[in-house]
Amino acid sequence: MADNPWVQKSPASEPAPVVAQIPAELGLNRARAASPQDGVPVPDQADRLPRRTTPHSATIWWLGVTGGAGESTLAALARGSRAAGHEWPIPENRGSVSRVVLVARTNFAGLTAAQHAAIEWASGLFGDAVRVDGLVLIPDMPGRMPKELRHLAQVVAGGLPNTWTLPWVDAWRFGPLDPTGDVPKEFHVLLADLQLNTTAP
Numbered sequence: 001m002a003d004n005p006w007v008q009k010s011p012a013s014e015p016a017p018v019v020a021q022i023p024a025e026l027g028l029n030r031a032r033a034a035s036p037q038d039g040v041p042v043p044d045q046a047d048r049l050p051r052r053t054t055p056h057s058a059t060i061w062w063l064g065v066t067g068g069a070g071e072s073t074l075a076a077l078a079r080g081s082r083a084a085g086h087e088w089p090i091p092e093n094r095g096s097v098s099r100v101v102l103v104a105r106t107n108f109a110g111l112t113a114a115q116h117a118a119i120e121w122a123s124g125l126f127g128d129a130v131r132v133d134g135l136v137l138i139p140d141m142p143g144r145m146p147k148e149l150r151h152l153a154q155v156v157a158g159g160l161p162n163t164w165t166l167p168w169v170d171a172w173r174f175g176p177l178d179p180t181g182d183v184p185k186e187f188h189v190l191l192a193d194l195q196l197n198t199t200a201p
Contacts, residue, residue, distance in 0.1 A: 036124035065113035134162030
């Protein structure tokens, strides 16, 4: 099991949380913490996302950590997936597991909300009911992400199994999503990595 970068051993061998400083050359797509681990504190209530019990299943739940993150767009592209409505989907049936992918915009608010959600999962608060497969980063505007935000994105990525960075799609800014239209290759890579099928015919 991969070590969680938010946890380090103190001299007294007691776990203490730390924020990882991930070298920029490692990039965002390197696999990191694969599961919750001991020593990650449960965040304050104010920093947690709501949760809801659901009888529904999904191939993947897209959990937007803020409004406008893009969870509905991803749900429209991937057959069998669902938008989580900015709430942790806790399965109604005991023994079931919700596969969740966090979704965030690449601004400060989105990245910090993603970090809070990642810490909430890493604390083990959901037990075996939720499995987080990673984080999808969606640009908040065209162009290259500023250096400070790239660094924050690397920090957040270090505490999750996988991170995918999707491109800005200008056409989606001016009109509704057309799942049958051309979709950038990065979206196809994301769906393939998660073993999802596109909704396009």
